Amino acid sequence: MVEKALFTILLEGVFIKNFLLIQFLGLCSFVGVTKDVKSAGGMSGAVIFVMAMAATVSFALYNFVLVPLKLEFLRTIAFIVVIAALVQLVEFIVRKHVPALYRSLGIYLPLITTNCAVLGAVLLNVMNDYSFTQSVTFGVAAGLGYTVAMLLMAAIRERSNIVSVPKAVGRGVTYAFFVATIMSMSFVNFFGVIPLE
């Protein structure tokens, strides 16, 4: 198999396999934390950090501990432990250094623990047999893709507050679902722009 170029993996992670809009992973924060751009940005930063770290640590854990011991079947539970610990670490750091962000993220920060996007990125690394650099690149790319979707969504929702929205569409969460649908449809178009293989 030809090694995939890092740039391809990056583009794949950000656009073609966008976690929120194409793979539909981690949707609770997509609706929950996109009321304003500032907290969406903070959340995205935390997710990029957690995804990159999780990709690094889980790669080491999988290839140097689980594979030699033939314990590949433990990967899901082992990865969840790693992710939970990383999220806890991020929570400590954010609470110490950016208390305002800590308050605005609220419950969604601990929820990264159970955010399937992070586990999904890590498991996809394993399934695709990515090398170390590829894994980390895919982790960062997945985080960046998450950021792109979150910031677009937050920007649209912020502006929607000052325009008149048809009553049938509604406001708040209903409106967010409509926007998410349309955004997802537009991201599907990236399938044709960059060939997958």
Next chain:
Amino acid sequence: MSDGVLINSVAVLAGLGLAVGVMLIIASKVFKVDSNPLIDEVAELLPGANCGGCGYAGCASCAEAIVENGAPVNSCPVGGFDTAKAIGALLGQEVSESEPEYPFVRCNGGKSCVTLYDYEGVDGCKAALMLCDSRKGCTYGCMGLGTCVRACQFDALSMGEDGFPHVNKNLCTSCGNCIAACPNEILTFAKESEKVHVLCRSHDKGKVVKSVCENGCIGCKKCEKECPEGAIKVTNFLAEIDQEKCTGCGACAAVCPQGIIEVR
């Protein structure tokens, strides 16, 4: 072989757990946040039900608001006077006792009000209202589907045979969740000392009210003329009582042709 796998898996997960645990303990010491210890002490005194009746996200947020942002010590309606006194003692503030308030049902329609359709579906009144307008002939009245009963976290409300929610004052904590839940704003807080109440919310004209409900206010103004204190005023075909002026004499209840003024 299978023994080896078993031992290895247990060892790996235990080792992983231990390593992560140690790392987190170190991190929690390094990134320790100094918070005001008073917040925890106040949070201890609060009931801990996290019902949101105070308007904050939960008891911890309420405690923080009381200590840091100068919210009143009696912010918690659930804890009542005892809690307020304990918090006041902790923070060195005097507390005066406020009279308890309970939710009160401002509708007397029930069985005597025309029912337009049977509703079977998700969560009660609000859903029915969104689906196809009021279930009763009266658009102001209680639909009796029990949204308020489900909103109560303390089992203080129950739906009676007469189609109304009933308040058990022994269990009620005055958190206000039921009042916020009612889409028709039937419930309101009433003090124990407020004796006289109008059991109707309808602003419809008398003729319209009579066509759908036997127990509705028709806006005849008899009570307004009868009241010696001038405490009753009929606005938009609905009598309203100014509880500041009301002496509880009951003269209005005696003349009401619909019998919808209640004297407790």
